[in-house]
Amino acid sequence: MTTDHDPTVRVRRARALMDLDRHAQAKALLAEAIAEDPSDADAWCALSRCCHGLDDYSGALDAAEHALTAAPERALGWRMRSLALLGLKRHAEARVSAMESVRLEPWFWYGHLLVAQVEVADTGPAFNGPTAREAARRTLQLAPERAASHYIAGCVAERLDQAAEAEAGYREALRIDPEHLGARNNLARLDMDRGNHRSAAEGFAAVAAADRGTGVGTHNLTVVATQLISKARWVSVAVLLLTDLGIVSTDAGIGPYARIGLLVLLVLGWGAWLLWAARQLPARLRMPLLRTVRGSLAVRFSFLGVAAFTLAALALLLVPPLDRHLNLVVVTAFVLQIGAFQAAQSASRRASRET
Incomplete structure (x- = not known):
């Protein structure tokens, strides 16, 4: 029998709160769960996700490290560590963690997506195009019904200067999930590169209206105005x-x-x-x-x-x-x-x- 004071219940409730963007409340619940059981890898992974949602990437990394100390063979811990390092722009370390998560769970689509995401984010010479393309291909193969799979395929194609393929990926992501802001933003960027300011402004305005605090849509609207x-x-x-x-x-x-x-x-x-x-x-x-x-x-x-x-x-x-x-x-x-x-x-x- 479980109660509201059971750490497992707290973690479950905290994840539900995070789904509602109530990260501060979720963090308080997770702190209680960890205080009762400091070796609870699930609670540490959830706390890492919570800190990531609050843009506290250092806190997310610390929580992921605790999760891996408790359960070093848990792929989720490696994925959370990779996401935290990605937020800190430590791409080389993020790449290693993402690859480790794929080694532990090669059947899980999100690990492959994370490998591709790290490659796309790395604007330096360490960018590995073939690795990014293969990771995107595996993501699509394992989860073709998810908008995120097509979106990351579009990001990889754009990183490789394949605009037509990138546009196809973004449009398919929007077909599956019409509220996908990343796909809408990147499509608007492609429109602006082609000189279609009207379509670009409409896309950026939609992103700005549903802004999650990133400010990307607002920034891109200023780019349109400046041009x-x-x-x-x-x-x-x-x-x-x-x-x-x-x-x-x-x-x-x-x-x-x-x-x-x-x-x-x-x-x-x-x-x-x-x-x-x-x-x-x-x-x-x-x-x-x-x-x-x-x-x-x-x-x-x-x-x-x-x-x-x-x-x-x-x-x-x-x-x-x-x-x-x-x-x-x-x-x-x-x-x-x-x-x-x-x-x-x-x-x-x-x-x-x-x-």
Whole structure:
């Protein structure tokens, strides 16, 4: 006969609470269970999972180590240890633990998935493509009905630069589980890489609305906004360069009709950008996107860069330069400087992948 004070019951109740994202309550129950039986490997494994859910990867690793001390041949302990090390970005150790879990339970699909997940997460030279692909293949073979199997297959394919195969994996994961945020996020990223900002924004907005605290969807929405804004800078760059060429190529500088023509070009260019940006974003997403990104430093930098280009173009058109050759050097250097800034910031503006 078991009671509410039985450690086994506590562990069972704690797992149910974790399924409801009530990790703090689960942790309290597990602490009681471990206090009664410090050698309970199940309780330690559950505590590792609980700490992982709280983003306490050091605590998750400590609990997994205790579980393995109590039961070194328990594959679950090795899987929990691998997940904790993955959270700490200690990929080499996470890889060893994941492989050990597969050795102990080669028939269990999640161990193979974890091997693939570690490989995908490792962005260094230790990444092993054949190992990742074989692990994903085994995962699909053992659990073809699970969305996670198709999702990790998509992640591996994307890591191997096989976009079509990756998209197929993500779409199958979404077919099985329409609420799979990782698949939705990564599909949106693929859309953005293809220049389909409309579809990308819709996907990222759905991820942000169901955010589990990762902030990935919100970050990726700022990437969309930054890319849309950065496109506008080319209007002012074109006007700047045309104005400079006109000033340098003629002794008298550009005439009034040429200035009017360039001003019209500037207005038409901005109008074309506004029309393009509006078509890229569904009307229902425009205000949510603005609210999401208004505090983003990257978006502010992009906006300031575009504004600076526009003001410089207007200044050149409306105010004659003191020295046309000096003006050309200064403006060209300014354009190159902003271009270098944009290139340097490209990595930080890149959309985040979920694995």
